[in-house]
Amino acid sequence: MGIGMDRWRFEVSTQGPTESWDWLTERVYGDVRRVGRDDYYPRWILNPDYQRGPVWTYQQQSRFIGHVLAGGVQQPIYVQRYRSKRFSPVPEYWTVPEEVIDGQQRLRAIAAFMTGQRPAEVWHDEGWHSYWLRDMDKRESGFTKLASTVVYVDVSRADRLRFYLRLNGGGVPHTEEDLGRVRKMLADETGMAE
16 A cells, blocks of 8 residues: 655756856845846745745855855755746736745855855865955856856745755754744645645
């Protein structure tokens, strides 16, 4: 007798476009210079109701940036982008802001670094060293490659909640209270427990 895994099955690609950190910073803060222009993109919703809010410390943000600058691997950022009316809360699906499903903490760290609010902290020579964006040589080949993979999905809210639970329930430092709140949302909205 099976346990009905199909109802939990949810395939998401890890492939997506690579977006520059400048572009991602505009998604975090918005770019008021472009309002009304064809190339204007609204800010992303970084903190949808199922997210826990900003929790990374100054040091965690700085060390994440340092990890990336030193060649470390980043996980993709997952973003809900409505491509049709199917899952959109309104018929004009193209008017609904894009929602960050996973990657909020990384996006906040990237934006803080790119706007000069945080340095990168890199471990070398047996100690931590801080590097501010303003002091870096932007002509270096590694610097021009500062980018993150963004995977855009168009899925139901229930599948977004399931995906969030799957991503963040396996050892990532979310509290049971954080995850329990999202489990309750899923149960309330679908009538099914995770």
